[in-house]
Structure formats: structure tokens, C-alpha cells
Amino acid sequence: MNPYIAYCGLDCEVCQARIATVNHDDALRQTVAKEWSELNGVTITPEMIHCEGCRMDGVKTVYCDSLCPIRQCALGKCMETCGACDAMETCPKVGAILQNNAEALGNLKGTNK
Numbered sequence: 887m888n889p890y891i892a893y894c895g896l897d898c899e900v901c902q903a904r905i906a907t908v909n910h911d912d913a914l915r916q917t918v919a920k921e922w923s924e925l926n927g928v929t930i931t932p933e934m935i936h937c938e939g940c941r942m943d944g945v946k947t948v949y950c951d952s953l954c955p956i957r958q959c960a961l962g963k964c965m966e967t968c969g970a971c972d973a974m975e976t977c978p979k980v981g982a983i984l985q986n987n988a989e990a991l992g993n994l995k996g997t998n999k
């Protein structure tokens with residue numbers, strides 16, 4: 887499995903937070919913080935935007951590191967990703983992502999090009 891694919895199937899390689907982190911791009915950090923604040927209805931500051939990827943070594947956002955229930959569950963079950971889990975098709979945790987994101991589902995199933 888491509889190491890940039892998160893446990894939930896999202897592609898960290900195209901995540902703006904990761905791009906800002908690896909390029910040390912503070913202007914992009916500001917843009918991402920503003921967008922994520924509006925999207926989530928909480929205050930997210932540019933200083934919080936440090937993440938190298940869900941399954942990559944290195945820094946992660948606090949949410950991705952410790953709060954995301956999908957990552958915590960998959961780590962606890964020693965799954966490579968949720969795609970390796972027998973419960974994937976019926977799991978409400980990863981289902982919250984997969985029901986709206988066919989690309990993430992394809993990443994987990996290995997059916998994307």
C-alpha cells in the first residue's frame with residue numbers, strides 16, 4: 887500500500903497541510919488554517935498545521951496523531967489500513983469518510999488507477 891494513503895483511504899500526498907509542512911510554506915499554513923477553521927467550526931491556527939502524513943514517520947497534527955478515531959482504531963488493531971479490516975464495509979467510523987469519498991474507498995480497495 888502506498889504509504890501516503892491514510893488509514894481511512896485519504897491521500898496525504900495531496901493534503902495541503904502536508905504540502906505546507908514539507909515546503910515550510912507559512913502562507914499556505916495560513917490558508918489551510920482558515921479553511922479548516924471554517925469547515926470544522928473551531929479555531930485552528932497556522933501553528934497547528936504541521937503534518938507529514940497519517941502513516942508516515944514524522945510530525946502530525948494533534949487531531950491526526952491522537953484524536954482521529956479511525957487512526958486510533960486501525961493502529962489498535964494493527965491494520966495496515968482500514969482496507970485490511972473485515973469490518974470496513976459496515977464500519978461507521980471509516981464509513982463517515984468513505985460514504986462521501988469514492989476515491990478513498992478505491993484507495994483502500996486498490997481499485998483506483
Ligand code: SF4
Pocket residue numbers: 892896897898899901902903904937938939940941946947950
Ligand atoms: S494525516 Fe496529515 S497529511 Fe494526512 S490528511 Fe491528515 S492532516 Fe493531511
Ligand code: SF4
Pocket residue numbers: 955956959960963965967968971972973974977978979980
Ligand atoms: S473497525 Fe473501522 S476504523 Fe477500525 S480498523 Fe476496521 S474499518 Fe478501520
